[in-house]
Amino acid sequence: MARTITDDHILEAALHVLATKGYAGATTREISAAAEINEVTLFRRFGNKKNLLMAAVEQEVENFQAGKIEYTGDLEGDLRRIVQFYYDLMRKRGHVLSMLMSEVPRQPELAEVMQTPMTIVQKITRIIERYQNEGALEKESPVDAFVSLVGPLFLGGIINFLQPQTLQSSLEPDEMVRRYLNGRATK
Amino acid sequence: MARTITDDHILEAALHVLATKGYAGATTREISAAAEINEVTLFRRFGNKKNLLMAAVEQEVENFQAGKIEYTGDLEGDLRRIVQFYYDLMRKRGHVLSMLMSEVPRQPELAEVMQTPMTIVQKITRIIERYQNEGALEKESPVDAFVSLVGPLFLGGIINFLQPQTLQSSLEPDEMVRRYLNGRATK
DNA sequence: TTAGATTGCAAGTACTTACTTGCATAAATT
DNA sequence: AATTTATGCAAGTAAGTACTTGCAATCTAA
Structure with missing residues (x-):
C-alpha cells in the first residue's frame, strides 16, 4: 500500500515535542504518541531518533x-x-x-x-x-x-x-x- | 571525622555540569566525576538529583x-x-x-x-x-x-x-x- | 589513642530509553 | 483477485539512569 501517514505529519509532531521537551526529553515514545502512530514506524521511516529530529528541524528552518x-x-x-x-x-x-x-x-x-x-x-x-x-x-x-x-x-x-x-x-x-x-x- | 569535602565544592561542579549539559543531561555520574568524588556521596549529602541541582542553582542565583x-x-x-x-x-x-x-x-x-x-x-x-x-x-x-x-x-x-x-x-x-x-x- | 562520623568501593535494583524482530492485518497497486 | 507494501502489536535487547545497601578504610575531634 502507499503511505497512509505523511512524513510531514510525523515531523510536525516531532518538532512540537522537541520544542516543548528539548532534545534529550523528546523521547520516541512521546513523539509517536503525539503523532498517534506506532513507535516502530518512526524507526522504519527515519532510522533513528537523531535523523528524525534533524529532519524535523531542517523542514522548519526552511520556512524561516x-x-x-x-x-x-x-x-x-x-x-x-x-x-x-x-x-x-x-x-x-x-x-x-x-x-x-x-x-x-x-x-x-x-x-x-x-x-x-x-x-x-x-x-x-x-x-x-x-x-x-x-x-x-x-x-x-x-x-x-x-x-x-x-x-x-x-x-x-x-x-x-x-x-x-x-x-x-x-x-x-x-x-x-x-x-x-x-x-x-x-x- | 568532620567533612573533608565542602558542599561548595560539590555545588560548583554540579552547576558547571548543569550549565553545559542541561538538566536532563546533568547525570549524577558526571557531576561526581567533575567534583572528583564518589557518586554515592552526592546522594548521602543531597538525597536526590533534584535537591542537588536546586541547591546549586540557588547558591548561584544568590550571587546575582x-x-x-x-x-x-x-x-x-x-x-x-x-x-x-x-x-x-x-x-x-x-x-x-x-x-x-x-x-x-x-x-x-x-x-x-x-x-x-x-x-x-x-x-x-x-x-x-x-x-x-x-x-x-x-x-x-x-x-x-x-x-x-x-x-x-x-x-x-x-x-x-x-x-x-x-x-x-x-x-x-x-x-x-x-x-x-x-x-x-x-x- | 579511641570513638564516631565521613568517604570510597563494589554490587545491585528498578526504571527508562533507543532500537530490533517476527507476525498478523489492512490498504493500495496491478 | 492477487500481490506488494505500510502499518500495528507484542515482545525483547542492551545500555544508561537515579538511587540503595553493606563493608572497609580513613580522617578528625575528643
Missing part, C-alpha cells in the same frame, strides 16, 4: 524565509521590515527558536542546520552596513547594530514566557524602529 | 546581586550601572543564564529560584519608570524600556556562543547607553 528583506534605500522601511520579520518569527516559532539556541551547543549536528538562519543575519548586517556607509546610520559594528535592533524582541519573548503574569513585554515594531533611530531621551 | 543599582537622579549614570551589571553577568554567568532561561519552562521547581533575578528586573523597571515620570525618558512600558536596554546583550551573548568565528558582537556599555538615549540616526 526573509523574502521581503532587502536594501531599498528607504532606511526606516527596511528596518521596519527587519523588525517585523523577527517579530513574526518570535510570535509563531518563538519556542522553536529558543529551543534551538539552547540546544545547539550540546547537539553539534544542529549547528549545520543553524546556517540557514545565520545566512539571514549576514544578509541583514550587510544592509545595515550599507546604510552606515551612506551616512544614514551611525557607524558601529554591524553585528552590534543588528543585535541592538532585534535583541529586545528575544529577551521580551523569553520574559513573557517565564513570567506571564506580572512582567509583560509588548514591543511594537514601529515604535522599536523609531526609538532605535532617535533614542529615548526627551529633547 | 545588583548592589550598585538604585535611583540617584543621574539618568545616564544609572543606565550605565544597569547595563554594566548585565554586561558582567553575561560575561561571568552567561552559560548559566541561558541554561536557566531554557530549562525553567520544563523544570517547574526552577521557577521559584528565578524569583530572585526577577526581583532585580522589577527594581530596575521602577527606576526607569521614575525617570519617565520626571520627563527625562520618553514614556513607554517600563518592561519594554528594560528589555530594549539589555536585550541586545542577551542576543549578542547567544550569537557569540553559536558562531564564534564570523559574526561577533562586542557591545560596550557606554556606547549602548549613548545610543539607547540618542539613537543611531545621523543628525
Whole structure:
C-alpha cells in the first residue's frame, strides 16, 4: 500500500515535542504518541531518533524565509521590515527558536542546520552596513547594530514566557524602529 | 571525622555540569566525576538529583546581586550601572543564564529560584519608570524600556556562543547607553 | 589513642530509553 | 483477485539512569 501517514505529519509532531521537551526529553515514545502512530514506524521511516529530529528541524528552518528583506534605500522601511520579520518569527516559532539556541551547543549536528538562519543575519548586517556607509546610520559594528535592533524582541519573548503574569513585554515594531533611530531621551 | 569535602565544592561542579549539559543531561555520574568524588556521596549529602541541582542553582542565583543599582537622579549614570551589571553577568554567568532561561519552562521547581533575578528586573523597571515620570525618558512600558536596554546583550551573548568565528558582537556599555538615549540616526 | 562520623568501593535494583524482530492485518497497486 | 507494501502489536535487547545497601578504610575531634 502507499503511505497512509505523511512524513510531514510525523515531523510536525516531532518538532512540537522537541520544542516543548528539548532534545534529550523528546523521547520516541512521546513523539509517536503525539503523532498517534506506532513507535516502530518512526524507526522504519527515519532510522533513528537523531535523523528524525534533524529532519524535523531542517523542514522548519526552511520556512524561516526573509523574502521581503532587502536594501531599498528607504532606511526606516527596511528596518521596519527587519523588525517585523523577527517579530513574526518570535510570535509563531518563538519556542522553536529558543529551543534551538539552547540546544545547539550540546547537539553539534544542529549547528549545520543553524546556517540557514545565520545566512539571514549576514544578509541583514550587510544592509545595515550599507546604510552606515551612506551616512544614514551611525557607524558601529554591524553585528552590534543588528543585535541592538532585534535583541529586545528575544529577551521580551523569553520574559513573557517565564513570567506571564506580572512582567509583560509588548514591543511594537514601529515604535522599536523609531526609538532605535532617535533614542529615548526627551529633547 | 568532620567533612573533608565542602558542599561548595560539590555545588560548583554540579552547576558547571548543569550549565553545559542541561538538566536532563546533568547525570549524577558526571557531576561526581567533575567534583572528583564518589557518586554515592552526592546522594548521602543531597538525597536526590533534584535537591542537588536546586541547591546549586540557588547558591548561584544568590550571587546575582545588583548592589550598585538604585535611583540617584543621574539618568545616564544609572543606565550605565544597569547595563554594566548585565554586561558582567553575561560575561561571568552567561552559560548559566541561558541554561536557566531554557530549562525553567520544563523544570517547574526552577521557577521559584528565578524569583530572585526577577526581583532585580522589577527594581530596575521602577527606576526607569521614575525617570519617565520626571520627563527625562520618553514614556513607554517600563518592561519594554528594560528589555530594549539589555536585550541586545542577551542576543549578542547567544550569537557569540553559536558562531564564534564570523559574526561577533562586542557591545560596550557606554556606547549602548549613548545610543539607547540618542539613537543611531545621523543628525 | 579511641570513638564516631565521613568517604570510597563494589554490587545491585528498578526504571527508562533507543532500537530490533517476527507476525498478523489492512490498504493500495496491478 | 492477487500481490506488494505500510502499518500495528507484542515482545525483547542492551545500555544508561537515579538511587540503595553493606563493608572497609580513613580522617578528625575528643
